[in-house]
Amino acid sequence: MTKPTKVTLTFDNGIEPIELPILSGNLGSDVIDIRTLGKHGIFTYDPGFLSTASCNSDITFIDGEKGLLYYRGYPIEQLAENCDFLEVAYLLINGELPNELEKKQFSSTIHQHTMLHDQLTNVFRGFRRDAHPMAVMVGVVGSMSAFYHDSVDVLDPILREITSNRLLAKVPTVAAWSYKYNIGQPFIYPQNHLNYAENFMHMMFATPCEKYEPNPVLAKAFERILILHADHEQNASTSTVRLAGSSGANPFACIAAGIASLWGPAHGGANEATLKMLEEIGDVSRISEFIKRAKDKNDSFRLMGFGHRVYRSMDPRAAIMQRTCYEVLNELGLHNDPLFKLALELEKIALEDEYFVSRRLYPNVDFYSGIVMRAMGIPNSMFTAIFALARTAGWIAQWNEMITNPEAKIGRPRQLYTGNTRRDFIPVDKR
Ligand code: CMC
Secondary structure, three states, X not given: OOOOXXXXXXXXXXXXXXXXXXXXXXXXXXXXXXXXXXHHOOOOOOHHHOOOOOOOOOOEEEEOOOOEEEEOOXXXXXXXXXXXXXXXXXXXXXXOOOOHHHHHHHHHHHHHXXXXXXXXXXXXXXXXXXXXHHHHHHHHXXXXXXXXXXXXXXXXXXXHHHHHHHHHHHHHHHHHHHHHHHHOOOOOOOOOOOOHHHHHHHHHHOEOOEOOOOOHHHHHHHXXXXXXXXXXXXXXXXXXXXXXXXXXXXXXXXXXXXXXXXXXXXXOOHHHHHHHHHHHHOOHHHHXXXXXXXXXXXXXXXXXXXXXXXXXXXXXXXXXXXXXXXXXXHHOOOXXXXXXXXXXXXXXXXHHOHHHHHOOOOEOOHXXXXXXXXXXXXXXXXXXXXXXXXHHHHHHHHHHHHHHOOOOOOOOOOOOOOOOXXXXXXXXXXX
């Protein structure tokens, strides 16, 4: 059967039918182009964007049915196996993998921008001692527009590149320092001879009195975590970055908005929530109790790290993360880690349960990432901050694509108004 190229919208009250074109991408579902409907005074209703493509994009492709994830056409499995994070960031932002020279130059540029403006330490010190690292990150990344205002003209491609480099280079420093501040240790400055992953681990774990030598197996696993989280097409935080940026807002503020959106437990906050859940379950004998709660419509509890809006089969990132989990636990001699065993058993039971099977709920990337990071000595409160630093690469790529897309317009959804109809003001003494 040939694919349809247009669709006709008919009305039951005699209004003339409206013909709408169907657009095809290079992969994935076709979409009905409804842009002209507004001119007819007709709008569509789709809370949560269940059926709406908000933009066209060349960056990331997901096939939720088959469990496929491609960055710029490359399968995530190949990138996670063969690349370092900066290569993947370059790919996302520029569209192609760098050649040797480009890789060297890009890496050198990023490493030269890792230090923060010294006065930014005052912004950190303004937070309460026990502030959550994500709260600090939202604030500090947003405040970077006040420190790097020489590069916020979004219409200038050179300045856009400088801002992109600054964000990619400095967000790990912000993330690591938000942790150091939280635990009351001095900020550790970046070491530019280390690679991106090692440098972050160094800023997290070194102290002025003790050198930290990153373990290469753990650094490689950390690199993989960053690659797996680097982009995921039009999710909530990426759409937030695009929407914020559609008004011409400066990119530091847009990325801060993305970090805020990512923080929620339904999105990037799920890795922290998954580990808390596993700790709460505590023992294999209590799994059935929690599975029962997850299925109970009167209980708000959900199995964290399970389910996804797009994936209706295994999240390919979860499979890679599970393997990484084995590698890291073996390296650290923690192969009998009780939480990992609990997670494996929970996954097995859920995947055989009719409720999860019929709704096609599978483990997502967050199910195993918390266990890996915990084994590396990273505290729960930093999990989402690390997700944010990885996703900064994707946010920058998506923001750049939005800014340079000739079709881009300020994002301005319509609504279905359900409030009061017109009524007259009543003075306060008569209300
Ligand atoms: N536990 C129990 N039931 C669930 C779960 C879960 N984790 N996820 C979905 N369901 C049920 C839900 O109750 C609904 O059932 P019914 O049809 O009977 O009403 C059905 O499955 C469909 O769920 P939905 O909420 O309509 O699906 P959604 O696409 O709006 O939500 C989700 C996707 C990821 C927010 C959701 O699956 C969830 O809350 N998962 C737990 C949080 C989580 O792990 N988030 C990380 C997502 S991956 C990383 C990222 O993108 O940031």
